[in-house]
Amino acid sequence: MKxxxxxxxxxxxxxxKTLGFWSAIILPLFLNLLAVAVFYTKSDKFxxxxxxxxxIQFSMMSLGIMGTLLLPMFVIFIAYSVNSxxxxxxxxxxxxxxxxxxxxxxxxxxxxxxxLIFLSLFLFGVFTIAFGxxxxxxxxxxxxxxxxxxxxxxxxxxxxxLSSLGILAIQFxxxxxxxxxxxxxxxxxxxxxxxxxAASKNWEYAYAxxxxxxxxxxxxxxxxxxxPVRDLEIDIFTKDVFVSxxxxxxxxxxxxxxxxxxxxx
Amino acid sequence: xVIRTDNLSFSFANQQVVKSLSLQVPAGSIYGFLGPNGAxxxxxxxxxxxxxxxxxxxxxxxxxELQGNRIEILSQIGSxxxxxxxxxxxxxxxxxxNRAMLLQVNTNxxxxxxxxxxxxxxxxxxxxxxxxxMKQRLGIALALLGxxxxxxxxxxxxxLDPNGIIExxxxxxxxxxxxxxTVFISSHLLGEIERMATHVGIINNGSLLFQGNxxxxxxxxxPQVHIEADNTVDAANLLKRHNFIVNDIxxxxxxxxxxxxxxxxxxxxxxxxxxITVYGINKQHKDLEKLFLNITKSN
Numbered sequence: 242m243k244x245x246x247x248x249x250x251x252x253x254x255x256x257x258k259t260l261g262f263w264s265a266i267i268l269p270l271f272l273n274l275l276a277v278a279v280f281y282t283k284s285d286k287f288x289x290x291x292x293x294x295x296x297i298q299f300s301m302m303s304l305g306i307m308g309t310l311l312l313p314m315f316v317i318f319i320a321y322s323v324n325s326x327x328x329x330x331x332x333x334x335x336x337x338x339x340x341x342x343x344x345x346x347x348x349x350x351x352x353x354x355x356x357l358i359f360l361s362l363f364l365f366g367v368f369t370i371a372f373g374x375x376x377x378x379x380x381x382x383x384x385x386x387x388x389x390x391x392x393x394x395x396x397x398x399x400x401x402x403l404s405s406l407g408i409l410a411i412q413f414x415x416x417x418x419x420x421x422x423x424x425x426x427x428x429x430x431x432x433x434x435x436x437x438x439a440a441s442k443n444w445e446y447a448y449a450x451x452x453x454x455x456x457x458x459x460x461x462x463x464x465x466x467x468x469p470v471r472d473l474e475i476d477i478f479t480k481d482v483f484v485s486x487x488x489x490x491x492x493x494x495x496x497x498x499x500x501x502x503x504x505x506x
Numbered sequence: 507x508v509i510r511t512d513n514l515s516f517s518f519a520n521q522q523v524v525k526s527l528s529l530q531v532p533a534g535s536i537y538g539f540l541g542p543n544g545a546x547x548x549x550x551x552x553x554x555x556x557x558x559x560x561x562x563x564x565x566x567x568x569x570x571e572l573q574g575n576r577i578e579i580l581s582q583i584g585s586x587x588x589x590x591x592x593x594x595x596x597x598x599x600x601x602x603x604n605r606a607m608l609l610q611v612n613t614n615x616x617x618x619x620x621x622x623x624x625x626x627x628x629x630x631x632x633x634x635x636x637x638x639x640m641k642q643r644l645g646i647a648l649a650l651l652g653x654x655x656x657x658x659x660x661x662x663x664x665x666l667d668p669n670g671i672i673e674x675x676x677x678x679x680x681x682x683x684x685x686x687x688t689v690f691i692s693s694h695l696l697g698e699i700e701r702m703a704t705h706v707g708i709i710n711n712g713s714l715l716f717q718g719n720x721x722x723x724x725x726x727x728x729p730q731v732h733i734e735a736d737n738t739v740d741a742a743n744l745l746k747r748h749n750f751i752v753n754d755i756x757x758x759x760x761x762x763x764x765x766x767x768x769x770x771x772x773x774x775x776x777x778x779x780x781x782i783t784v785y786g787i788n789k790q791h792k793d794l795e796k797l798f799l800n801i802t803k804s805n
Contacts, residue, residue, distance in 0.1 A: 247608050254604050258595055332591040335648075338555040339608055340581035502559075 244341040248349030252323065256353070261322025265361040268315065269303070273368035276302035277376060284380045292388030293473075299376075299385075300369050300394055307365065307401065308459035309437055313452055316358060316405050317429035320412035321422060323354045328420040347500045351413055351493060358409060359402055366398040396475040397462055404458035404481060407451030407488035408432075414496040448481040451488050457481040507569070508533045508656055508688045509554065514563035516549055523549050525712040526563070531690055531705070536682055538699030539692040540798065541709035547692040548588060550709070551660050554690075555585055567656070581609075584654035586662055590645025594634030598625050598644050601633055602651060609652040619647040622677070638665035646674065650681075657681070659691045663698055675702045696798055708801060715801050724791050729764040731773060734786040741782050748776060764789050 256262040276299060280287055287295060307315075327333050336346050370391050377385030408429070415425035429452075436452030438444075440460065447453040461479040509531035516524040524546045531537045541547050552558040554565060556576050565572040567579045592601055602616040620626045623643040628636065633644060642665055649657060657678075663671045679702055681687045693699050699706065706723055708716040716723065730753075735741045738760050742752045745762065750773065754761045762773065770787060777784050 247610065251604055251608050254600075254607065255593060255596065326593065330591055330593045331589060332593065334552070334555075334557055334587050335585075335591040337557055338580060338583070338585055338587075340577045341608065342577060 244345030245349050248341060248345045249353055252349055252353035255326055256323065259322060259326065261319060261326075262357065264315070264318065264322075265357045266364060268311075269361055269364040269368050272303045272306060273365070273372050276369075277372045280376055280383065281380065284383055288382040288384075292384045292386075293390070295383060295385060296373060296388055296390050296394075297473075299373050300390075300397075303365055303369060304397065304401075304459065307362075308455050310433065312401060312405055312455040313408055313429065313433040313436065315361065316408045317412050317426060317433075319354050319357050320409055321416045321425055323350055323357070324413070324416040325420075325422070343501055344497060347497055350417075351410075351496070354409060354413055355406065358405055362398045362402045362405075363395075366395045369394050390473060393473050393475050396477055397459075400458050400462055400475065400477045400479075400482060401455055403477070404454035404485045407454055407485035407492075410489040410492035410496070411451060414492055414499070417496065417500070448479075448484055451485055454481045454485045507531060508535075508567065509537075509690060510566040510569075511550075511554075512564045512566075514550070514553065514560065514565065516546075516553060516558065516561050523712050524553070527709070527712070527714055529707055529714070530717065531688065533688055534682060534686055535704045536678055536689045536691065536702050537705045537707065538703030539690060539707050539709065540694070540696060540699055541692075542694055545694075545709045546712040547694075547709060548660055551585075551587060551658055551690075551692060554658060555583070555587070556580070557587075581652070582655045583658055584649035584652055584656070585658040585660075586645045586649045587658075587660045589664075590641050590648070592633045592636075592641055592644055592648075594632065596633060597630050598633050598636065598640075599629040601644060602647060605648050605651050611652055615651060615653075619651055622650070623647045624673075639667060639670050642666055643670070646677075655687060657687060657689045657691075659689065661693055662691060663693070663695070671698060678702055708798065710801075723797065730761040730790050731764050731770055732759060732761055732786070732788050732790045733773065733777070733784065734759045735777060736783040736785070741777055744776065744780050744782070745773065761790075 253262075279302065280299060287298065290298060327336060337343060339346075373385045376383050412425055412429050415428060419425055432450075432452040436447075436450055436454070437456055439447040439450055440453040440456035444453075447457055458479070458481060461481060462475050463473065507530050509529055511527055511529045514524060514527040514529075515522065527546075527550060529539075529550075539547055539550070549558065553560055554567070554572075556572055560573070568582065570579060572579055593604070596604065599616060599620065602619060603613060605611075606613050606616055617626070620629050623646055625640060625643055625647065628640060633641065636644065642662065646659070646662060649659065663674055666674065675698070678689050678691065682689055682704075691699070691703070700720070703720055705719050706716065707714055733741065738755055738757060742755050742760050745752050745760075750762050752760055752762055762769075764770075770789065774784055774787050
């Protein structure tokens with residue numbers, strides 16, 4: 242366990258000056274600032290909305306983009322970036338000749354990638370809530386203060402996080418085995434496009450395909466209650482989320498055995 | 507023995523690159539692991555560090571079986587394999603701090619190591635901007651950071667200038683003499699190993715051709731009498747007429763196999779009495795370079 246924590250800390254230390262780390266912070270900040278700019282300049286268009294609808298409109302600006310193409314691509318990029326640090330510096334051999342178990346090195350790297358995705362999506366939720374309330378203060382005609390859906394926003398991002406883990410496990414393994422960017426990126430890109438098409442056409446087996454999960458997570462997030470809608474209830478644990486978690490666990494464990502057997506070049 | 511391998515073998519696909527290697531590296535030695543490029547040196551080193559799975563044979567380090575005691579053994583080894591593995595986006599100092607964290611070594615040692623390899627002034631520069639020699643020195647600092655009992659260095663003087671090579675050599679010698687460490691160092695350059703090694707292993711095409719201490723190696727090479735004279739051809743003919751074996755003649759010098767000190771005196775007298783001016787006459791060991799070529803050629 243100590244080896245794992247040391248390796249995890251080292252992952253942070255190594256990546257803290259790389260684009261991989263900073264993109265997890267800059268991406269949510271940038272997209273939310275963009276949403277703020279739209280609402281601020283077009284406030285007259287949005288002022289007639291009910292507070293609940295206003296929040297949904299505002300949060301969907303980031304959620305919509307993330308849920309379709311951006312989250313899978315971001316996951317592919319993060320999976321690449323934590324592994325490329327070692328490929329580029331040719332440090333796998335050093336890493337595996339340190340007095341640390343192979344599990345610590347592999348596990349810490351994987352969970353660091355998980356942490357970066359979590360951090361980014363957590364910040365998406367935090368920035369959405371913070372900037373929404375800020376807009377309500379700066380432009381009182383936008384009635385952000387009259388409705389609260391902090392919990393639901395965080396729940397949606399948590400659901401997105403869980404739905405991205407299947408892709409992450411697959412891409413992580415691809416990026417670990419291949420030093421170049423194009424192979425994992427190309428495979429990931431094609432799979433993502435397939436996933437988007439599968440999910441948007443409501444293909445009945447889309448839930449079984451990890452790259453369709455982020456989009457499926459968005460479409461399946463609202464609990465289908467009978468009767469009139471008063472409050473939004475978020476359904477986190479849908480079928481696609483379970484599949485995503487299952488894929489993540491299986492691929493992660495399989496990856497460990499591949500790494501253990503693998504000779505380091 | 508600090509390192510002991512028994513009949514170690516390794517193949518990539520159908521090509522056997524290491525053949526029944528039985529290394530014996532005694533404690534407190536500088537073991538020069540010599541061989542031309544592609545002889546199997548790096549493959550052997552990677553097996554010693556458990557980076558390549560052993561296919562045949564066994565490895566014992568500090569008298570413990572490697573596979574079953576991997577972490578315990580690795581915690582006492584510092585290594586540098588091929589090109590130094592350095593994070594280019596971090597400074598030299600950050601590279602060392604990162605490693606110090608992983609090894610749980612006090613960060614004070616980082617500054618000591620920087621001073622030892624003379625990188626203190628460049629410590630805040632990105633390692634990617636270092637020259638090859640600086641990278642190599644940083645790699646050596648990384649290997650020494652955990653104060654290991656055994657240092658395994660694969661071609662550590664690659665890319666270093668003559669001063670750098672001398673510094674590394676002196677550092678190795680002082681580590682062994684003053685701190686009782688053991689150094690296993692591979693090279694394809696004999697001159698370099700000759701000057702610091704106490705023990706030598708010579709490998710070619712995956713097989714060990716010679717193993718022993720440096721004296722043994724010198725003894726198996728026959729010493730020669732080296733003669734410099736004004737007319738080497740006449741000198742050679744004269745010596746041949748007096749039943750001396752002459753080999754390797756050119757305009758500058760000639761060699762006669764050494765038998766005794768008296769023999770040198772006799773040769774000198776003979777040459778001078780027959781009007782040949784002798785510029786120099788002395789006993790010489792065949793240098794490792796020639797010896798090495800002989801051994802590798804004959805196999």
